[in-house]
Amino acid sequence: MHTKTISQLSAALRSGELSSVELTTLFLERIKQHNPALNCYISVTEAEALAAAAAADVRLKAGNAAPLTGVPIAHKDIFCTQRVKTTCGSKMLDNFIAPYESTCTAKFIEAGAVMLGKTNMDEFAMGSSNETSYFGAVKNPWDQARVPGGSSGGSVAAVAARLAPAATGTDTGGSIRQPAALCGLTGLKPTYGRVSRFGMIAFASSLDQAGPITYSAEDAALLMNVMAGFDAHDSTSVEREVPDYSAGLDNSIEGLKIGLPKEYFGEGLDGSIARVIDAAVKEYEALGAVVKEISLPNTGLAVPTYYVVAPAECSTNLSRFDGVRFGHRCDDPKDLFDLYTRSRGEGFGAEVKRRIMIGTYVLSAGYYDAYYLKAQKIRRLISEDFRAAFETVDVIMGPTAPSTAFKLGEKADDPVTMYLSDIYTIAVNMAGLPAASIPAGFVDGLPVGLQVIGNYFDESRLLNVAHKYQQATDWHLQVPQEFQ
Amino acid sequence: MPVDQSDITKVALLARLKIDEADVPQYVENLSNILSLVEQMSEVNTVDVVPMAHPLDAAQRLRADEVTETDQREVFQALAPQVEAGLYLVPRVIE
Numbered sequence: 216m217h218t219k220t221i222s223q224l225s226a227a228l229r230s231g232e233l234s235s236v237e238l239t240t241l242f243l244e245r246i247k248q249h250n251p252a253l254n255c256y257i258s259v260t261e262a263e264a265l266a267a268a269a270a271a272d273v274r275l276k277a278g279n280a281a282p283l284t285g286v287p288i289a290h291k292d293i294f295c296t297q298r299v300k301t302t303c304g305s306k307m308l309d310n311f312i313a314p315y316e317s318t319c320t321a322k323f324i325e326a327g328a329v330m331l332g333k334t335n336m337d338e339f340a341m342g343s344s345n346e347t348s349y350f351g352a353v354k355n356p357w358d359q360a361r362v363p364g365g366s367s368g369g370s371v372a373a374v375a376a377r378l379a380p381a382a383t384g385t386d387t388g389g390s391i392r393q394p395a396a397l398c399g400l401t402g403l404k405p406t407y408g409r410v411s412r413f414g415m416i417a418f419a420s421s422l423d424q425a426g427p428i429t430y431s432a433e434d435a436a437l438l439m440n441v442m443a444g445f446d447a448h449d450s451t452s453v454e455r456e457v458p459d460y461s462a463g464l465d466n467s468i469e470g471l472k473i474g475l476p477k478e479y480f481g482e483g484l485d486g487s488i489a490r491v492i493d494a495a496v497k498e499y500e501a502l503g504a505v506v507k508e509i510s511l512p513n514t515g516l517a518v519p520t521y522y523v524v525a526p527a528e529c530s531t532n533l534s535r536f537d538g539v540r541f542g543h544r545c546d547d548p549k550d551l552f553d554l555y556t557r558s559r560g561e562g563f564g565a566e567v568k569r570r571i572m573i574g575t576y577v578l579s580a581g582y583y584d585a586y587y588l589k590a591q592k593i594r595r596l597i598s599e600d601f602r603a604a605f606e607t608v609d610v611i612m613g614p615t616a617p618s619t620a621f622k623l624g625e626k627a628d629d630p631v632t633m634y635l636s637d638i639y640t641i642a643v644n645m646a647g648l649p650a651a652s653i654p655a656g657f658v659d660g661l662p663v664g665l666q667v668i669g670n671y672f673d674e675s676r677l678l679n680v681a682h683k684y685q686q687a688t689d690w691h692l693q694v695p696q697e698f699q
Numbered sequence: 700m701p702v703d704q705s706d707i708t709k710v711a712l713l714a715r716l717k718i719d720e721a722d723v724p725q726y727v728e729n730l731s732n733i734l735s736l737v738e739q740m741s742e743v744n745t746v747d748v749v750p751m752a753h754p755l756d757a758a759q760r761l762r763a764d765e766v767t768e769t770d771q772r773e774v775f776q777a778l779a780p781q782v783e784a785g786l787y788l789v790p791r792v793i794e
Contacts, residue, residue, distance in 0.1 A: 311778065312778070314771065314774045314775055314777075314778065406755075407754040407755065408754075408755060408757070421752070421753060421754065447762075450759060450760060451753070451757065453755065453757070513743075515739070516739060516740065516743065518736065519736050519737045519738070519739045519740050520737075520740060522733055522736060522737055523737055523740070530714060534715075537715070538780065539779070539780075539787055539789055540775070540778070540779050540787060541775075541778040541779060541780075544780035544781070548789075548790050549790065550790050550791075550792075551789050551790050551792050552715075553790070554789060554790055555715040556711075556715050556716060556717040557717045559714075559715055559716050559717065560716050560717030560718065561717075563716070568716055568718070569726070569729055569730070569733075571714050571716060572707070572710050572711065572714060572716070572726060572730060573730060573733055573734075575710050575713050575714040576702070576706070576710045576730065576734075577737075579710065579713060585741075586737065586740075588750055589740050589741070589745060590740060591750035591751050591752060592745035592748040592749070592750050592751070593740055593743055593745060593748075594750075594751045595748050595749060595750065595751035596743070596745070596748060598751060598754070630729055630732065630733060631732050631733060631736055634733075634736070645754075646754060647753075647754020647755055648754075671755070
């Protein structure tokens with residue numbers, strides 16, 4: 216039962232084949248058994264989960280259940296949840312219990328989904344390996360000597376090990392897609408503004424976006440049907456009709472125009488990954504798609520530009536953690552300055568401090584034009600590349616990450632090398648486009664992800680394109696041996 | 700090196716971050732490497748490019764000037780490290 220998709224679990228709950236309490240108990244037992252090794256949950260909310268499951272069973276019996284009613288789910292510990300602590304992977308928020316519920320998690324509660332717990336993550340979502348978490352590294356279920364990717368590392372490890380049938384994640388520079396690729400899952404970063412950011416602890420506000428992490432595109436559509444939509448509480452939320460993401464999954468992709476950016480297949484890409492991606496593209500051609508080479512000439516600038524924009528916004532957002540109103544406060548501050556500097560110095564980890572320092576530097580007097588303004592201009596050039604490409608193609612495909620999961624500790628001491636793990640995902644955030652990573656094969660027993668980038672608000676097409684591939688292949692149904 | 704030890708000390712002050720003296724050389728190295736990566740931006744001609752502040756070029760929404768939030772002071776203050784009589788306490792600012 217624990218390897219079934221949400222679509223299958225939802226049907227089983229409806230038919231009365233099993234109850235939500237039984238299903239929830241099954242996952243809670245699995246978490247007890249495997250979480251000590253994987254470290255994918257920061258909080259497990261057993262009592263709350265069983266109560267929510269019992270309530271879902273009442274709703275299921277009464278016949279007014281929504282598709283996710285009674286389905287267990289894990290939330291990244293970046294979403295504020297009332298009564299359950301929200302740490303954002305940081306000592307700063309080690310004991311923080313939010314006074315309100317994020318819109319995203321509130322929508323899952325309304326849909327009747329059962330929260331199993333809150334998942335581990337890189338501190339304040341800053342990282343590509345989940346090694347920056349105050350609560351310790353997460354292990355990749357495919358090889359526990361390796362990282363699961365990040366920053367949504369706990370969410371992907373939980374789903375890959377079948378300790379939750381689905382999870383939420385957030386993606387600022389690749390934090391849903393890169394870990395989904397490294398753990399063999401389907402992950403979708405929606406268009407900027409499609410899912411509310413209210414109650415999602417801010418990292419870089421012009422880039423952050425929440426999305427689903429699931430086995431299949433069909434399941435991702437079910438989560439998107441709950442998550443997407445306008446929210447007056449988020450000033451960047453987009454007022455635009457939400458389609459039924461499940462409706463177009465089976466549409467034909469005959470004649471679909473796929474663009475392959477030559478910049479995504481050049482230097483820096485592991486040859487064995489390139490072969491997996493080539494095979495996936497051939498599969499699409501067999502399904503009737505037409506492939507053409509395109510160019511995104513400013514691809515190489517995405518990472519440098521991101522490391523101005525994201526730290527600048529993070530240093531601003533994280534200035535709210537001052538040790539006064541909430542969060543960590545140092546012992547015995549001798550004056551207000553000491554209170555600020557020591558509370559922040561103790562509460563934040565190394566990577567977060569590094570990014571606050573970079574952000575403060577690029578925004579400081581005399582440097583703004585040379586760094587932040589320049590980055591905002593290049594950001595437009597990156598977006599224009601995509602705009603031009605989408606005039607001739609329907610979707611863009613390429614690798615999600617330049618390599619498979621790397622070893623724990625391998626890149627931890629070298630920030631710049633770590634940053635380059637996100638070389639194919641970052642441009643998408645800069646442009647605000649939607650993109651998915653779907654499992655496309657294995658190299659030496661480790662999963663490889665295919666990235667599919669769509670035009671603005673074209674999530675339905677991305678899910679359709681992913682679903683057709685998943686109908687023809689079974690990479691997305693592979694389970695690491697220990698967790699079968 | 701694009702930044703030196705005095706830059707690190709100054710930026711840490713601006714950011715209100717306590718940094719151990721022993722860690723300063725590491726920050727010099729890390730920040731210099733990151734800024735060298737960022738330096739690639741300067742090779743691009745952006746003279747006539749309009750900066751992009753928002754991916755969808757959206758403007759701020761406006762709303763009527765009405766009270767929509769209720770007073771939740773006690774709920775919020777329950778999270779604070781130190782409060783007294785409805786006030787947040789910090790070390791004395793004026794002697």
